[in-house]
Amino acid sequence: MKQVFKRPESMTDKPFHFCPGCHHGIVHRLVAEALDHFDVREKTVGVASVGCSVFLYDYFAVDVIEAPHGRASAVAAGTKRVLNDHVVFTYQGDGDLAAIGTAEVIHAANRGDNITVIFVNNSIYGMTGGQMAPTTLLGQKSTTSPYGRDCRRDGYPIKMTEMLAALEGPSLVSRVAVNTPSNVKKARKVIRQAFQMQIEGKGFSFVEVLSTCPTNWGMTPQAANDRIAEEMIPYFPLGTLKQKDVIDVL
Amino acid sequence: MSTPKKVFTKGNEAIAMAAINAGCHYYFGYPITPQNEIPEYMAMHLPAVGGEFLQAESEIASINMLLGAAATGVRAMTSSSGPGISLMQEGFSYFAGNELPAVVVNMSRQGPGLGGINATQGDYFQSVKGGGHGDYKLIVLAPHTGQELYDLTIKAFELAEKYRILTLVLGDAILGQIKEPIVPWIPEKTSGDADRDWLITGAKGREPRRITSLFLADGAMEKHNWHLQEKYDRIERDDVMVEEVDTEDAELVVVAFGSVARIVKSSIAQVREKGMKVGLVRPITLFPFPRKTLLELGGRAKNFLVAEMNTGQMVEDVKLSLPDGCSVEFYGRPGGSVPTPEDLFDVISETYKKL
């Protein structure tokens, strides 16, 4: 008998601090598995954002730079310009990337910076206790949309994948989910592809991962997991919207 | 030794030339008058040294790209002016918390608000008291000639690495736009030490490293703050730079920095001809401020006149530094107005006559 599932080497032993059922843990594992797959742990630099995933350096056995809220894509762009033979990735939540960090990620994408951006969209601000995020769905309650998000006041949930796919710069723009084993397998494939494209110097890769936030959604882990299919995927359809197999980076 | 070759250079270009000669091969910046020649020079000349020029989408992105590069230990830099420097303040605080070395140049322009593009010293407080959050300091160098723009940019990289600190070169629109002969030179050291134990280079054959300013454990942040303060104390003890002109017998001492100090120098020459014993103290490092020089001088020259292109900022630090019993007058020209030598001649003479 052979072990067919084990903890990735690029992951430390530290238990996650995430809430029960939070998909961050799955996404962390998928990224670590990709680093293992390409055996690049020793030449990877992670850029942590500010949010529930701020403790990236506790969970990844790689060098990590902590970026100010929203600025991870810019920090990563600076690091990659120096360490252009290293793998540089950011790991950002929806507040970090889709609110305060939109300019940074849009321009990193538009420049085609040869980095990988992992964007975890759980349609809420997790660490700060459940406020409305740019990706909060219409009608979804939060501590700052207590009567439900209303498009007349709060606009519409922002579709980062569709936005970035409209740009010429990026090489891979995709949205995945990890709410079912088969979706996790598909997500693994796309995240692996994103890192592969970076390693092959093919430019900017972006993977949006729909994710739960049981605590701030006020749901059990299972109900939150179901909400991904029932509410999130219909508004945020899965799929790779952009793929460019051309080496157009320095 | 052949006489050093002089180059007729605009101030902004002197800064960029110095940075490249000091081994700075990474520049991230954004257009804003009156410092545009710096990114333009970098865009033109960095490729030839295998460097990277990157124009960012904002000054916020610039300072954060700089953070990403500085974390790897290379010499890297950004530059801006007034409004752009304001956008960078959060980044400055992160540089302090992370203890990352880098050089930033502020070619100040009149403010507040959109203000204008003329010279000012209105960013003094923001530079030395800290415009970002938390207890931190930047080393702030204040050049007053083209040659000093060159020399102090090189010095900035040395100090940044010596103390793992962000060093700010505080110039202004005049200095940036004036063209004058300077003598370029190459420093001995053109890079940081490769074996620094915090460099982000990829965890190959070593434990992973982290660049962080997040300290949540009990008392950890206080400990970090005192650690930073201990560094700032060392900087104040060891690396003050100040110039004194004719202060030995001065009965009135003018205190001024940057462009104003340069103008004061010619005014002093004129008043000295009239027999008035006037001297100048010119802080070159605004942090660390030359407190000791003023404390000693205040013991014998009781009268001081602070001249600034603002409504009175450095004057406060002068008062804090002087012993009791000294009189401190202030002459300010904010909003992009620049005092002429005659203006200062009149102010100095009138102040002197009232002694």
Next chain:
Amino acid sequence: MPKVEIEIERCKGCALCVDACPEHVLEIGKGINLGGYQHVVVVNPDDCIGCCRCAEMCPDVAIAVWR
């Protein structure tokens, strides 16, 4: 014979693995771990087919699988 092992101290009792398992090998037990969570228990080890669905869904990477 396929086998699944749970690192009990990592488990937070979210039960995503229980839902994912096609063979009802897992259930939330009565036992409490050091984190204060009612952790998952392997109740029907012989029914495990080594498909890894549980491990794929575990947000705490607490499950190892042999096949």
